[in-house]
Each structure stands twice: as structure tokens, then as C-alpha cells.
Amino acid sequence: MSRNSSLGPTEYLFKILVIGELGTGKTSIIKRYVHKFFSQHYRATIGVDFALKSLEWDSNTVVRLQLWDIAGQERFGNMTRVYYKDALGAFVVFDVTRPATFDAVAKWKQDLDAKVSLEDGTPIPCVLLANKCDETKEGMVNSVAKMDEFCKENMFTAWYETSAKENVHIDDAAKTLVSQILKYTAQNKPTYLKSKGQVLLNSVPNDSQKGCSC
Numbered sequence: 001m002s003r004n005s006s007l008g009p010t011e012y013l014f015k016i017l018v019i020g021e022l023g024t025g026k027t028s029i030i031k032r033y034v035h036k037f038f039s040q041h042y043r044a045t046i047g048v049d050f051a052l053k054s055l056e057w058d059s060n061t062v063v064r065l066q067l068w069d070i071a072g073q074e075r076f077g078n079m080t081r082v083y084y085k086d087a088l089g090a091f092v093v094f095d096v097t098r099p100a101t102f103d104a105v106a107k108w109k110q111d112l113d114a115k116v117s118l119e120d121g122t123p124i125p126c127v128l129l130a131n132k133c134d135e136t137k138e139g140m141v142n143s144v145a146k147m148d149e150f151c152k153e154n155m156f157t158a159w160y161e162t163s164a165k166e167n168v169h170i171d172d173a174a175k176t177l178v179s180q181i182l183k184y185t186a187q188n189k190p191t192y193l194k195s196k197g198q199v200l201l202n203s204v205p206n207d208s209q210k211g212c213s214c
């Protein structure tokens with residue numbers, strides 16, 4: 001593998017939130033993505049849980065995702081502002097077999113956008129996950145056109161039908177989210193990374209940025 005510097009690849013650490021109603025599959029999606037594992041057993045998350053996923057993005061870039069698995073019941077608590085602080089991306093998850101969980105998506109997104117934003121005031125990149133697609137033969141509760149429109153109205157970067165059980169589209173959704181964050185960080189480095197408290201390790205110095213950018 002070729003490296004463009006003796007300093008090694010640039011390493012990013014991104015804080016990513018996973019939010020949505022109770023039992024929609026947030027923990028299961030993270031377990032599938034990070035540990036390649038699925039369990040039917042349901043144990044509600046209390047407060048928040050964490051997982052770390054490392055991605056060799058390309059030969060010059062390593063991305064570490066710090067995944068914050070936030071309990072569904074937290075929408076009614078007063079800790080979300082604390083949990084959301086300095087997040088650079090988010091997934092909002094709903095359960096395609098329970099329309100009420102889709103009805104709550106806009107509330108989660110509004111709560112998110114009210115409490116965290118990018119330096120320029122725009123919402124952080126956020127991907128909507130229509131989870132448990134393995135359980136619906138007819139497909140989505142909503143049509144593709146309706147989902148596209150909903151995402152536009154609510155400023156989601158993209159949406160995917162996912163299944164933690166059968167490992168459908170989880171990697172794709174994560175790639176979309178990470179590429180959106182990288183696009184933003186590439187345009188706003190280094191002040192953005194500094195101000196958000198992100199770790200940028202082994203950064204390749206350029207003319208305007210000598211030495212450590214941490």
C-alpha cells in the first residue's frame with residue numbers, strides 16, 4: 001500500500017450519533033457494523049453506549065468512528081444536549097414495521113438540529129435508516145418518492161433501507177455519512193477540526209499548516 005508521507009496516513013476521529021425510537025435497532029446496527037454480529041435478544045440501552053469502528057478509508061486516510069448509541073427513551077430526557085456535543089454526523093433509525101417510529105423521526109431530527117450544528121450553522125450530516133427491511137415483503141411503509149421528499153424537507157443527507165439481521169446497506173450508509181463529513185472537513189480544515197475538538201493524527205503538513213494540527 002502506498003503512503004504519501006513518511007508520517008503515515010492522516011487519521012481522523014469522528015463522533016457519530018445513533019438515535020431514534022426505542023427498539024428500532026440502533027444497538028443491533030452498531031453490533032452488526034462493528035462486531036459483525038446479530039442477536040434477536042432485546043435489551044434496552046440505558047443512557048448511552050459506545051463503540052469504535054476503524055475504517056481504512058484510502059491509502060492515505062484512516063477514519064475512526066466513535067459511535068454513540070443513545071437510548072430511545074432519551075428523547076424525553078434532558079441529556080441529549082450533552083450527548084450531541086461535538087458530534088460530526090448522525091444516523092436516525094426507525095423500524096419499518098412500526099409506523100409510529102417513522103412519525104418520531106422528524107422530532108429526533110429537529111432535536112438534533114436544535115442542539116448541534118456545523119461551524120457555519122448548517123446541520124451536521126445525517127443519514128436516515130429504515131431498519132428491519134428483512135421483515136417487510138411489500139417493501140417500505142412509504143414509497144421511495146415520499147422518502148426522498150421527506151429527506152429533502154428534513155435535511156437528511158440520504159436514506160437507506162437497512163437490516164441489522166441480514167446485513168443490508170449498513171456499510172453503504174456509513175460510507176455515505178463518512179464521505180459527507182470528510183468533504184466538509186477537507187473544506188474547513190484546520191479550524192473546523194480544532195474547534196470541534198477532533199483528533200487529526202499524523203497530519204501531512206502543507207504550506208499553510210506545519211506541524212501538529214491537534
Ligand SMILES: Nc1nc2c(ncn2[C@@H]2O[C@H](COP(=O)(O)OP(=O)(O)OP(=O)(O)O)[C@@H](O)[C@H]2O)c(=O)[nH]1
Nearest residue numbers: 023024025026027028040042045072132163164165
Ligand atoms: N428482524 C429484525 N430485527 C431486528 C433488526 N434490528 C434489530 N432487531 C431486533 O429489534 C429489537 C431491538 O433492537 P435494538 O438494537 O436493541 O434496538 P435499540 O434501537 O437499540 O433499542 P433501545 O436501546 O431501546 O433504544 C431486538 O430484538 C433486535 O434483535 C433487523 O434489522 N431485523
